[in-house]
Amino acid sequence: MAGISIEGVRKSFGGAAILHDISLDLAQGEFLSLVGPSGCGKTTLLRIIAGLEQADAGRVSIGGQDVTRLRPADRDVAMVFQNYALYPHLTVAQNMAVPLAMRRLSVLGRLPLLRHLSPGQAAARRGIMDDVRQAADMLAIGHLLDRRPGQLSGGQRQRVALGRAVVRHPAAFLMDEPLSNLDAELRARTRKEIVQLHRRAGVTTVYVTHDQVEAMTMSDRVALMQAGRILQIGKPRTMYDDPASLAVAQFLGSPRINTLPGTVDEGRVVVEGLRLPVHPAAADGTGVTVGLRPETLRLTPAGPLFAAVEHLESLGADSLLHTRCGATPLVARVPAAAADGLRPGEAVRFEADWPAALLFTAEGARLAHARAMAHV
Amino acid sequence: MNTAPTRSLLADAPRLAVLSLAALVVLAPYLFMLSASVKPGGEIFQASLNLWPRHFYGWENYHKALTAVPLLRFLLNGAIVCAIVLFFQLLFAVPCAYALAKLRWPGRGLVFALVLLGLLIPAHVPALPLYVAFAKLGLLDSFTALTAPFAISVFAIFMFRQAFKALPDELIQAARLDGMGELAIVWRVILPNAWPTATAFATFSVVAHWNDLFWPLIVIQRQSMATPALGVLFFRSQEGGNDIGALMAASVITTLPMVAAFLLAQRRFIQGVATAGLKG
Numbered sequence: 001m002a003g004i005s006i007e008g009v010r011k012s013f014g015g016a017a018i019l020h021d022i023s024l025d026l027a028q029g030e031f032l033s034l035v036g037p038s039g040c041g042k043t044t045l046l047r048i049i050a051g052l053e054q055a056d057a058g059r060v061s062i063g064g065q066d067v068t069r070l071r072p073a074d075r076d077v078a079m080v081f082q083n084y085a086l087y088p089h090l091t092v093a094q095n096m097a098v099p100l101a102m103r104r105l106s107v108l109g110r111l112p113l114l115r116h117l118s119p120g121q122a123a124a125r126r127g128i129m130d131d132v133r134q135a136a137d138m139l140a141i142g143h144l145l146d147r148r149p150g151q152l153s154g155g156q157r158q159r160v161a162l163g164r165a166v167v168r169h170p171a172a173f174l175m176d177e178p179l180s181n182l183d184a185e186l187r188a189r190t191r192k193e194i195v196q197l198h199r200r201a202g203v204t205t206v207y208v209t210h211d212q213v214e215a216m217t218m219s220d221r222v223a224l225m226q227a228g229r230i231l232q233i234g235k236p237r238t239m240y241d242d243p244a245s246l247a248v249a250q251f252l253g254s255p256r257i258n259t260l261p262g263t264v265d266e267g268r269v270v271v272e273g274l275r276l277p278v279h280p281a282a283a284d285g286t287g288v289t290v291g292l293r294p295e296t297l298r299l300t301p302a303g304p305l306f307a308a309v310e311h312l313e314s315l316g317a318d319s320l321l322h323t324r325c326g327a328t329p330l331v332a333r334v335p336a337a338a339a340d341g342l343r344p345g346e347a348v349r350f351e352a353d354w355p356a357a358l359l360f361t362a363e364g365a366r367l368a369h370a371r372a373m374a375h376v
Numbered sequence: 377m378n379t380a381p382t383r384s385l386l387a388d389a390p391r392l393a394v395l396s397l398a399a400l401v402v403l404a405p406y407l408f409m410l411s412a413s414v415k416p417g418g419e420i421f422q423a424s425l426n427l428w429p430r431h432f433y434g435w436e437n438y439h440k441a442l443t444a445v446p447l448l449r450f451l452l453n454g455a456i457v458c459a460i461v462l463f464f465q466l467l468f469a470v471p472c473a474y475a476l477a478k479l480r481w482p483g484r485g486l487v488f489a490l491v492l493l494g495l496l497i498p499a500h501v502p503a504l505p506l507y508v509a510f511a512k513l514g515l516l517d518s519f520t521a522l523t524a525p526f527a528i529s530v531f532a533i534f535m536f537r538q539a540f541k542a543l544p545d546e547l548i549q550a551a552r553l554d555g556m557g558e559l560a561i562v563w564r565v566i567l568p569n570a571w572p573t574a575t576a577f578a579t580f581s582v583v584a585h586w587n588d589l590f591w592p593l594i595v596i597q598r599q600s601m602a603t604p605a606l607g608v609l610f611f612r613s614q615e616g617g618n619d620i621g622a623l624m625a626a627s628v629i630t631t632l633p634m635v636a637a638f639l640l641a642q643r644r645f646i647q648g649v650a651t652a653g654l655k656g
Contacts, residue, residue: 072549079549079550087565088569089569102554
């Protein structure tokens with residue numbers, strides 16, 4: 001078990017830069033998600049940690065040891081692939097035994113017939129099968145050990161892939177979108193299981209995903225990547241409440257944060273001709289963007305935000321109210337009862353949790369509130 | 377529901393008829409060979425067409441075929457040659473195809489172009505220079521001369537390369553993380569997942585070298601080194617080519633192992649395709 005440290009990693013493929021100077025530190029036992037839109041370089045970064053790609057520049061260390069020049073096998077990391085990458089011709093037990101056999105058995109001991117000739121191999125083989133069985137029981141796949149991957153469902157294959165990773169107690173787990181091929185219900189369940197597995201084994205984990213829900217729910221920390229750069233690293237809650245930039249605020253949260261472009265006038269923001277009670281730390285006349293999370297909006301007859309209803313999505317307890325404030329779309333998450341009976345085209349007014357509003361410059365950098373308002 | 381199978385059989389009838397006719401045309405020479413192998417010489421050239429002889433002469437024909445020349449020795453030679461050729465073809469072609477399909481290295485495109493170029497050269501073109509070389513080395517009339525020119529098959533490289541290309545890269549990466557070296561990946565991960573291709577290629581290779589007459593005719597003089605096809609030729613020249621019945625019996629004996637092997641390989645072939653399950 002060990003932490004992972006990445007310093008100044010760069011990578012480009014055929015002239016196109018994929019990673020620009022990435023640095024990242026993981027404490028031992030930490031669960032870090034690399035999250036970002038597809039093509040942001042998160043999978044490339046994971047593959048560089050695994051040793052499947054060579055970085056053009058920079059260093060990767062695992063447990064304090066520089067592994068930049070080591071082969072994947074010598075880095076003591078286990079990887080779970082998006083398509084599982086199980087060996088189709090081997091049974092579940094054999095699949096899980098491979099990483100152990102490659103480490104514990106001699107070359108002779110791995111051959112089908114000659115293994116009987118080499119001493120000490122039988123005991124090693126028994127030890128391997130014990131470990132495989134133990135890992136299989138932990139993942140509740142003990143009854144599948146004699147099957148082949150082709151006979152398993154997607155969720156079962158996923159567990160076998162996890163089993164192959166945990167069985168050898170590696171220094172770190174690397175997971176590349178392991179849940180993206182599962183259906184929604186199974187994904188939610190496996191998400192929980194991976195978290196429990198991580199808690200029990202305490203192994204440093206780098207988890208790549210494009211799904212912000214996975215990143216938010218599973219991780220100790222989230223690193224949000226875009227276009228080959230890390231925009232922000234932090235605890236999921238902090239990233240959500242206190243994003244460093246508009247891009248981070250927009251990526252995290254579903255539905256997306258509402259962004260209202262406006263200008264500063266007499267210390268307040270004017271959006272679509274409406275004077276809002278927010279006071280950015282910016283000079284009059286500068287353009288700013290006000291970010292309002294959908295759940296911070298409330299329907300009230302006296303609110304300062306005027307909008308017209310476009311359509312309504314019911315989520316059960318809550319409803320998503322899609323409206324338009326002038327030309328700016330505005331989505332509110334309101335209790336179902338509050339939105340009952342609203343028709344498209346109807347005029348509504350919103351109040352917002354103004355101190356929680358996020359302010360950004362026109363370029364998307366974070367801007368403070370001018371008055372020291374309590375930050376929730 | 378009950379009539380559905382009948383109707384589909386009826387609907388299939390024209391197709392089945394065409395296929396059966398085609399099969400009959402292809403099988404006819406073989407059937408005549410079988411028929412002639414149990415007929416006495418006089419009956420074979422009769423104007424009337426009978427598949428079954430009036431006088432059963434099978435015992436005599438087969439006895440003569442097996443005793444006039446060492447036919448079983450020819451079969452053994454054929455088996456040895458096919459085994460050596462196939463062994464070396466796989467030994468060289470599989471790693472080479474892996475390197476061409478899955479590894480990135482400078483010159484890969486050029487090497488693959490050379491492989492394709494090799495496919496265009498007929499085996500007969502280098503026959504003379506090879507013969508001269510074996511003669512100079514004093515290796516004529518040996519298994520080396522029979523097998524060495526075929527040890528590297530560009531066809532095998534091409535075929536395996538196409539099959540390996542279809543395997544997911546993640547499989548190889550998982551194997552690397554699991555601690556396998558490149559050679560272990562080739563033999564323990566890649567080849568077992570390309571069994572249908574390996575079976576198909578083995579069938580091609582064994583049939584081609586079992587039936588090959590051209591190359592053994594060039595490098596083999598001694599009767600005891602003859603392969604099955606060449607053996608039948610030896611048999612004919614020994615008999616003056618007039619005992620057609622016995623000649624046909626010898627032909628049946630030399631083709632029988634191939635027919636049996638092909639039927640077996642066909643079953644495995646279908647099994648291989650059905651259980652491949654490479655997805656995920």
